[in-house]
Amino acid sequence: MNPNLTSKFIDIQNVEQxxxxxxxxxxxxxxxxxxxxxxxFVALIGHSGCGKSTLLNLIxxxxxxxxxxxxxxxxxxxxxxxxxxxxxxxxxxxxWLTCHENVHLGVxxxxxxxxxxxxxxxRTEAALALVGLTAAAHKRPGEISGGxxxxxxxxxxxxxxxxxLLMDEPFGALDALTRARLQDELLAIVQRTHSTVxxxxxxxxxxxxxxDRIVMMTNGPSATIGxxxxxxxxxxxxxxxxxxxRDYVHYRKAxxxxxxxxxxxxxxxxx
Amino acid sequence: MVSAVFHSPSASRKPLASVTTTSPVQAAAARxxxxxxxxxxxxxxxxxxxxxxxxxxxxxFWLRVLPPLLGFAxxxxxWELIALxxxxxxxSPLKVWQQAVVxxxxxxxxxxxxxxxxxxxxxxxxxxxxxxxxxxAAVGIPAGFAIGxxxxxxxxxxxxxxxxxxxxxxxxxxxxxLVFKGANPAAIWTIFIxxxxxxxxxxxxxxxxxxxxxxxxxxxxxxxxxxxxxxxxFPSVLPYMLTGVRLAVGTAxxxxxxxxxxxxxxxxxxxxxxxxxxxxxxxxxxxxxVIGLVGLVLEFLLIRLATLFTFEEVKA
Numbered sequence: 123m124n125p126n127l128t129s130k131f132i133d134i135q136n137v138e139q140x141x142x143x144x145x146x147x148x149x150x151x152x153x154x155x156x157x158x159x160x161x162x163f164v165a166l167i168g169h170s171g172c173g174k175s176t177l178l179n180l181i182x183x184x185x186x187x188x189x190x191x192x193x194x195x196x197x198x199x200x201x202x203x204x205x206x207x208x209x210x211x212x213x214x215x216x217x218w219l220t221c222h223e224n225v226h227l228g229v230x231x232x233x234x235x236x237x238x239x240x241x242x243x244x245r246t247e248a249a250l251a252l253v254g255l256t257a258a259a260h261k262r263p264g265e266i267s268g269g270x271x272x273x274x275x276x277x278x279x280x281x282x283x284x285x286x287l288l289m290d291e292p293f294g295a296l297d298a299l300t301r302a303r304l305q306d307e308l309l310a311i312v313q314r315t316h317s318t319v320x321x322x323x324x325x326x327x328x329x330x331x332x333x334d335r336i337v338m339m340t341n342g343p344s345a346t347i348g349x350x351x352x353x354x355x356x357x358x359x360x361x362x363x364x365x366x367x368r369d370y371v372h373y374r375k376a377x378x379x380x381x382x383x384x385x386x387x388x389x390x391x392x393x
Numbered sequence: 394m395v396s397a398v399f400h401s402p403s404a405s406r407k408p409l410a411s412v413t414t415t416s417p418v419q420a421a422a423a424r425x426x427x428x429x430x431x432x433x434x435x436x437x438x439x440x441x442x443x444x445x446x447x448x449x450x451x452x453x454f455w456l457r458v459l460p461p462l463l464g465f466a467x468x469x470x471x472w473e474l475i476a477l478x479x480x481x482x483x484x485s486p487l488k489v490w491q492q493a494v495v496x497x498x499x500x501x502x503x504x505x506x507x508x509x510x511x512x513x514x515x516x517x518x519x520x521x522x523x524x525x526x527x528x529x530a531a532v533g534i535p536a537g538f539a540i541g542x543x544x545x546x547x548x549x550x551x552x553x554x555x556x557x558x559x560x561x562x563x564x565x566x567x568x569x570x571l572v573f574k575g576a577n578p579a580a581i582w583t584i585f586i587x588x589x590x591x592x593x594x595x596x597x598x599x600x601x602x603x604x605x606x607x608x609x610x611x612x613x614x615x616x617x618x619x620x621x622x623x624x625x626x627f628p629s630v631l632p633y634m635l636t637g638v639r640l641a642v643g644t645a646x647x648x649x650x651x652x653x654x655x656x657x658x659x660x661x662x663x664x665x666x667x668x669x670x671x672x673x674x675x676x677x678x679x680x681x682x683v684i685g686l687v688g689l690v691l692e693f694l695l696i697r698l699a700t701l702f703t704f705e706e707v708k709a
Contacts (some may be wrong), residue, residue, distance in 0.1 A: 184609060184612060184613070202613045202615065204613065204614055207613065210609065216607060216628070218623065225612060227616075227620075228614050229623065231614050231616060231620075282614075296662065315555040
C-alpha cells in the first residue's frame with residue numbers, strides 16, 4: 123500500500139473558506155494544512171465561531187472550499203457521500219421511520235446493489251447491536267431518549283462502513299452522565315472497527331480522552347490551525363484511571379492553556 | 394330533554410371538591426343519585442374504595458358537555474325572541490323543529506329532478522365537492538411540490554398565485570358556465586379553482602420548511618431523488634399538506650352552496666334558493682343547520698386523518 127496513503131488518508135492542502143454574506147465577504151478559514159492518518163482519531167477543538175464545523179463540512183463534502191483542495195484516499199472530495207459518514211449534532215433521525223428503518227436507509231444505499239434483503243437486514247441489526255440498541259429497533263425516535271437517538275445516529279453512520287467517521291459535537295446536546303457513557307462506547311467501537319475519526323468538540327476532557335491528536339484552532343474570523351497536540355496515552359483508555367494520570371493532566375493543561383490563555387479573548391475578537 | 398341530565402333536587406349533595414378529603418364510605422353515601430347514569434351509581438355500590446374516582450370523571454364530563462349545550466340554548470332563546478317579534482313570518486324554533494321532522498322523515502324521496510329529498514341534495518353537493526376537490530388535489534399538490542422544490546418555478550408562479558387567490562369563487566362561475574356549458578361542470582370548476590390555492594401554497598411552504606438537517610442526511614447518504622421524495626420530502630410535508638387540504642375542504646363546502654344557488658339543478662345550495670322562492674323559511678333554516686353539520690363532520694374527519702400522520706400536534 124502506498125505509504126503516503128496511510129499517513130495522509132485525509133489530506134487538506136492550503137484550504138481557505140470565504141462566505142459571501144449581505145454584509146460583504148466573510149473569511150471563515152485560512153491556510154488550513156492538515157493530514158489525518160488511517161485509523162487515527164483527531165479532535166478539532168476551539169472557541170465558538172472558529173470554523174471547526176465549517177472545516178468538518180468541508181471534509182464531509184457538504185461545502186466546497188473557496189481555495190485549496192481536500193483529498194480523501196488520494197481522491198478529491200467533490201461532494202458528500204456515505205464513505206465519509208457524518209454524525210450530526212442533532213441526531214437528524216427521520217422521525218417517521220423506526221430506528222431500524224433509519225439505519226437501514228443508509229445500509230440500503232451503500233450495499234443495496236450488491237447484497238440481498240436478508241444481508242441488509244443483518245447488517246442493520248449488527249449496527250444496532252454495536253451501539254446496544256437492539257431492543258429499541260422498532261421504536262420511533264420520538265419514543266427514545268436523547269442519548270439513544272445519538273447512538274442510532276452513530277449506528278447509522280457506522281453501518282455504512284465509512285472510510286471516515288465525521289462527528290460534529292455529537293454529544294453536545296446530552297447531559298454529562300450520558301455523554302460519559304457514550305464516550306466510553308465510542309472508544310470501544312473505534313477500537314473494534316479501527317475507524318478513522320474526525321470529531322469536532324468544545325469539551326477539553328472529551329478531546330484528550332478520545333483522540334490521538336488534538337487540532338486546536340485559533341479564534342475566528344479567518345481562523346487557522348493554532349497548534350496540534352499529540353496525545354500519547356495508551357489504549358484502551360480508562361477515564362477513572364486517567365483522572366490521576368500525570369500525562370493526562372499535562373495534556374489537559376496544554377489544551378486549556380491554548381484555549382483560555384492564548385486564545386482567551388473571544389468577546390473582544392468577536393467585537 | 395335538558396332537565397333529565399341533572400340530578401333530582403331532593404337528593405342530598407356535598408360539593409364535589411370535598412369528596413377527595415372525606416372517607417370513601419362517607420363519599421359513597423353523599424353521592425347524589427344521577428338519573429340515566431348507571432355506571433357511576435353501580436361503581437359506588439360495588440367498590441366503595443373507588444368512589445373517589447367516578448365523581449371526578451363525571452365532573453370532567455359535565456364540564457365538557459354543559460358549556461356547548463348552554464351556548465346552543467342561548468342561540469335558541471335569541472331565535473325565539475326574533476321569531477316572536479318578527480312581522481315577516483320568521484319561524485320559531487318549534488316550527489322549524491316540526492318541519493325538520495317532516496323533512497328528515499323521508500330524506501331520500503325523489504319526485505323529479507327539481508324536487509328531491511334533503512338526503513339526495515346533500516349527496517349531490519358532496520359529490521360535486523368531491524370531484525372538484527379531488528381534481529384540485531391531483532393538480533395542486535404535485536404543483537406545490539414542484540414550486541417548493543425549485544426556486545425558479547416558485548418565482549414563476551408566485552405572482553400568478555397571489556393575483557388569482559383573492560378572487561371570489563363566484564366570479565369564476567360565469568367563466569365555468571361559458572366554457573363547460575353546464576351547471577354541474579361549472580360548479581365543479583368553481584370548486585376546483587377555489588380549493589386549489591391552499592393546497593398549492595401549503596404544500597410549497599411545507600417543502601421549503603423541510604429541516605435542512607434532513608436534507609443534509611439525504612446528501613450524506615447520497616439518496617436518489619426518488620428516495621428523497623418518498624422518505625424525506627413527502628412525510629415531512631404531509632402535515633402542511635393536510636392543513637392545506639383542511640382549508641380547501643372548508644372553502645369548497647362554502648363555495649358549493651353559493652355556486653348551486655346561482656346555477657340551480659340539484660344540491661343543498663339549490664335547495665336553499667328553491668325554498669326561498671317558495672317562502673319556506675323553516676326549510677332554509679334547516680338547510681343552514683345541515684350545511685353547518687356536514688362541514689363540521691368533514692373538518693372532524695380530516696383532523697383525525699391529519700393526527701394519524703403527524704408527529705407533532707395538529708392544532709384543531
